[in-house]
Amino acid sequence: MRRARGIATRRNPSAVAMWHHAARNTARPSIEGGKRGALQQRCCSIIALHEADLLHAHLHGKLGRALGAESEDDPRVRIRASEDALTAMVFGRLRYLPDTVAWTLITHACTPLRGAIPAFVPVEIEMQFWPQLAADDGGRVEPDVVWRAVDAAGGVAVIGFEMKWRTKQTAGQLDREWRALRRAYPDAARALVAVGGADFDEMDALSRACAAENLVGLRWSVLREALRDRMIGAEPQVRRLISDVLCALDDRGLRDMRFFETLPSWRTAGPPRLDWRPA
Amino acid sequence: MSTSPPPPPDESELTRQFVEVRRAFRLVHAYQRRLLDLLRLVGDRVRAAYPDPNFGMWSPSGYSAPPRSDVDITRGKWAWDFLPLYRFQLDWRSSDRPKAGALLVGLRHEADTGYGSTGPGEPDSLKFGEENPPAVHRTTLTAYVIAVGDGDPQVTSWGELSAVLKEKGEQKRLADGGEAARVGQVGTALAGTESFTVDALTLATPEKTVEWLVTPLLGMIADVQLAVREAGAATPA
Structure with a gap:
């Protein structure tokens, strides 16, 4: 049985199964022509590609904001710029x-x-x-x-x-x-x-x-x-x-920033060793 | 099967030099990684205090940026063009072109203040050392600000505005005796500029970067804007 909206545990496989069902349907190309259809197709491909990462963002209606239904921007850029998508990708895995x-x-x-x-x-x-x-x-x-x-x-x-x-x-x-x-x-x-x-x-x-x-x-x-x-x-x-x-x-560039205090010093003594020799 | 000639013996001078080259590239990468992180910190802080300016542009100083992939890089290019972060500048700007109330905040990086002309054409790095060994030079970051008051500066670029201010601007002290800024009439607007340079040695940690670069830079932005406002108030209508 599906749990209350807003709650998911790893012991709730039904939610995942439901998502896979939805993703299969959603991933089909749009029947609409023109740019919007192409955009939707691209969005769907990306959603399918990242379906596990974006599971919770999708389940909670966050992807619409991230993808921007009327926008012609590259949806990958929008996903990358979305705070909610980042939340889903990090805590969805944790x-x-x-x-x-x-x-x-x-x-x-x-x-x-x-x-x-x-x-x-x-x-x-x-x-x-x-x-x-x-x-x-x-x-x-x-x-x-x-x-x-x-x-x-x-x-x-x-x-x-x-x-x-x-x-x-x-x-x-x-x-x-x-x-x-x-x-x-x-x-x-x-x-x-x-x-x-x-x-x-x-x-x-x-x-x-x-x-x-x-x-x-x-x-x-x-x-x-x-x-x-x-x-x-x-x-x-x-x-x-x-x-x-x-x-x-x-x-998203969320790595540890490094500063000059950790600049390495490579002063070494002795002859260098060559690991490569011609066959 | 390989047709490559055997490498020179380990003890050869060339072998040692290639080791130095490999070491140098690794060190340059480590340096540039830290430099970009430092600049990101500065940019974040500037934008937290002044939300208007967005990242504007970056460009090498004194030579060209690496060319596009379809350009023959073996002809007509300086090797410097492929060391773009050795000397470069970047800025955050509130608008593409100067206009009323606009603000530009920039940083210029010099990995070696010993860089300079060695005659016509491409500067020869090996000639820098004859009179300018690296030890007597510095690695610096120069912060600069350009602020526009009310009115239309009637220039097409920030570079043009900077050049006009350098030529026609005058050093002015703030009414409270504070730091000076170079202020001048440009078109129908008053505009001001100022800069300061810090030795990268003083920016070893994020805390030191805030103390020696971010805080003075934020102060300089406020001072230049105030100097422009004070000059505007003192100008008869």
Whole structure:
């Protein structure tokens, strides 16, 4: 049975099956002629190509915005420029990691800004994409991702993620999401993660301006390094999943920035060795 | 089967030189990777403070950019053309051409201030060292700003505006005694420009880059815009 909209877990294969069915139908060329038909055909090809990556963006109606139905721009450019597509590609893959791996990887990569992510050993994580939560002012807020984790004793911990790419985190949005998380999960241990959207010194300013009790920052470059570290010695399927996430981050230039302090010095002594010889 | 001649013996001077060439290319790549990251940080910070300017253009300084793929690169090209980041500039600009209220923020990179003419034609890098060994020169980044006030500067390009300001502009101090900017009447507009140069040695970390390049640059943008406004206020209608 299909779960409630906005909630997906890796134990919910029916959603994936439904997506594959939809993708097969969608991937057929449009019957319309002209540029729009060609555009749709290209879009469909790309969607089919990236169907797994864009699963959650599609399920939550985010791809329409990313592709721009009336635009004649290259849809690949639009996908690459979409913050929601990036969210889907990164966290859509992370949800297939073993729960403890995903939890440890993310929580260890975070930098505490105020409070911290509660110490927790999950046995299962329910991962929601763009859930609609009731806000204090009667409106709705929509964190990009919410993880609801349960431990062996039945305890619950909830982490909300607000992703930013090419835009800045704002204390106001984080405050609203924090209050909505508190209202939705009053008995759970809670934390809010600001992913991207704040540089090394802007994180401090954010922590001072935001009232969330447990606010942590996660820089894309730090997440990338954590993923690379986790690949070492990992099982093949974990390496594949992480490799895909790294590809998505690299595609958007979200790698660690390097500065002159790490410029290598190659002063070596002794004669050079040639590894090549003619046959 | 190979018809390649055997390589020269390991101890030969040429072998050592080729090792140096390989090492140099690897080092240049590592340097350019860091340089581009540094410039990205600066651009992000400038655009966070001044959202109007978008990336404008980049170009090598003093020689040409690498040609298109269908151009015969063995004829009529300088080897410098294929080292485009050795000396280049890039900018963020609020409009393609100068107009009222427009702003351009640029950075010029010189990997070696010892670059220069060695006679007619292509500068010979090996002649730089005779009187200008690398150790006495610097690796620099020059930040520059051009701001336009009200009115129409009536020029077709930012380069033309910069040249006019260099020729006709006058150094002015701010009313509060702050830093000067070069301000001049261009067309019916007042415009101003200013620049400063930092040694790349001071930009080793992101924190140092913010301290020695980003913060002064943001201050310079504000100063140039203020200098143009003050000059406009002082000009009789």
